[in-house]
Amino acid sequence: MSRTLFDPITLRDLTVRNRVWVPPMCQYMVEKTDGVVAPWHLMHYGSFARGGAGAVIVEATGVVPEGRISPQDLGLWNDAQRDALRGVVDLVHSLGAAAGIQLAHAGRKASTYSEWGNAAPGTSIPVADGGWETVGPSDLPFGDLAAPRALDATGIDGVIEAFVAAARRAVEAGMDMIEIHGAHGYLIHEFLSPLSNVRTDEYGGSLENRARLLLGIVDAVRGSIPEGMPLLVRLSATDWVEDGLHVEDTVRVAGWLREHGVDMVDISSGGNSPEAQIPVGPGYQTPLATAVKQGAGIPVSAVGMIDEPWQAEQITATGLADVVRVGREFLRDPSFAIRAALALRVAEPPIPTPYLRAYRQQL
Numbered sequence: 001m002s003r004t005l006f007d008p009i010t011l012r013d014l015t016v017r018n019r020v021w022v023p024p025m026c027q028y029m030v031e032k033t034d035g036v037v038a039p040w041h042l043m044h045y046g047s048f049a050r051g052g053a054g055a056v057i058v059e060a061t062g063v064v065p066e067g068r069i070s071p072q073d074l075g076l077w078n079d080a081q082r083d084a085l086r087g088v089v090d091l092v093h094s095l096g097a098a099a100g101i102q103l104a105h106a107g108r109k110a111s112t113y114s115e116w117g118n119a120a121p122g123t124s125i126p127v128a129d130g131g132w133e134t135v136g137p138s139d140l141p142f143g144d145l146a147a148p149r150a151l152d153a154t155g156i157d158g159v160i161e162a163f164v165a166a167a168r169r170a171v172e173a174g175m176d177m178i179e180i181h182g183a184h185g186y187l188i189h190e191f192l193s194p195l196s197n198v199r200t201d202e203y204g205g206s207l208e209n210r211a212r213l214l215l216g217i218v219d220a221v222r223g224s225i226p227e228g229m230p231l232l233v234r235l236s237a238t239d240w241v242e243d244g245l246h247v248e249d250t251v252r253v254a255g256w257l258r259e260h261g262v263d264m265v266d267i268s269s270g271g272n273s274p275e276a277q278i279p280v281g282p283g284y285q286t287p288l289a290t291a292v293k294q295g296a297g298i299p300v301s302a303v304g305m306i307d308e309p310w311q312a313e314q315i316t317a318t319g320l321a322d323v324v325r326v327g328r329e330f331l332r333d334p335s336f337a338i339r340a341a342l343a344l345r346v347a348e349p350p351i352p353t354p355y356l357r358a359y360r361q362q363l
C-alpha cells in the first residue's frame with residue numbers, strides 16, 4: 001500500500017522531505033525583551049527537526065516592537081535578531097528539515113502579559129509597566145483589552161514596509177520560506193474581519209477593501225524575496241460568529257492570494273471574537289482547509305488536533321490537504337514524525353543515524 005504523508009513536497013524551488021510540519025507556536029521565552037532567540041528556542045526548534053518533521057515554522061515573530069503579543073516574543077526588526085535567528089535555521093537544516101518563520105503584527109491584541117510568570121496573563125500591559133499603545137483597523141477593542149488606535153494611511157504603509165524589512169532579514173538568516181500571519185485576530189485578520197474593521201476608506205467595507213492590507217503585504221513581500229522561495233499565509237477561515245468572516249469569504253481571499261503569488265495557505269480559525277463558539281475536536285479545522293483547497297485551487301495545510309499518524313495520513317492520502325501541521329502533539333512528543341513513519345511502515349523513517357540503534361526492533 002502506498003503512503004503519502006512521507007512523500008516529499010515541492011513549492012517553487014524548495015523540496016521538503018515530508019508533509020508533517022510543525023506550526024508556529026509562541027514560546028514567550030525571549031530573555032531580555034529584545035526579541036532575540038534564546039537557548040530555549042534552539043532546543044525547541046531543533047527537537048522537532050531531530051524528531052523527523054518535514055518543516056519547522058518559527059513562532060509568530062514581531063515585525064515591529066509594537067506588533068508583539070508580549071514583551072517576550074521574538075522580533076525581526078533589527079540585525080541582531082536576524083543574526084541570532086541564523087542559529088535556529090542552521091540547526092534545523094543540519095537535522096534535515098526545512099525552516100520557515102511566521103511574520104506577525106499582533107495589532108489590537110498586542111501588549112499583553114505573556115502566559116508564563118504573570119498574575120494576569122493575556123491582559124493588557126499598562127504603558128507604566130512596559131506596555132505600549134496598540135493599533136488596529138478601527139478603535140474597537142478585543143474583549144477587555146485596551147482599545148487600539150485606528151491606523152491612518154501612513155501607519156498602514158509603515159506596517160507593509162515593516163513586513164518587507166522583516167522578510168528580507170528572514171531571507172538573510174537563511175529561512176527557506178516565509179509565512180505571513182493573517183489569522184487569530186491579529187492585525188491582518190482584524191482588517192479582514194467585519195467584526196473589527198468598520199473603516200470607511202479603501203481598507204474597509206467590501207471584502208476586497210478589507211483584504212487590501214493583506215494583499216499589499218503579500219505583493220511587497222513577494223517582490224522582495226527570491227523568486228524561488230515559497231510564500232505562505234495563515235488564515236482564520238471563519239470567525240465562528242454570525243456577523244464575522246465565513247469560509248466562503250476565505251475561499252475568495254485565498255483565490256486572490258494564489259493570483260498574487262502565494263504558494264500555500266494554512267487554514268486555522270477563530271481568534272477575533274471572545275464570543276466565538278468553536279466546535280473543537282479531532283481534525284475540526286480540516287473541512288475548512290479542504291473547502292479552501294477546492295474552492296480556491298491553492299495548496300493548503302490543515303491544522304488543529306491532528307494528533308494520530310493514520311489520521312494525518314488519511315488527510316494527505318485522500319487529498320483533504322497537501323500538508324498536515326501538528327502542534328501540541330509535537331510538544332508532547334518531539335519524535336512524533338518518527339513515530340508516525342514507523343506506524344505507517346514507510347520505507348525510510350526520518351531517524352537520525354546516531355539513534356538508529358534505539359529503533360532496531362521496530363525497523
Ligand code: FNR
Pocket residue numbers: 023024025026027059060102181183184234268303304305306325326327328329
Ligand atoms: C499556538 N498557536 C499559534 N498559532 C500561530 O499562528 N502563531 C503562533 O505563534 C502560535 N502560538 C501558539 C503557541 C502554543 C503554545 C500553542 C499550543 C499554539 C496555534 C498553533 O499553531 C496551532 O494552530 C494550534 O495549536 C492547533 O494545532 P494542534 O496543537 O491542535 O496541533
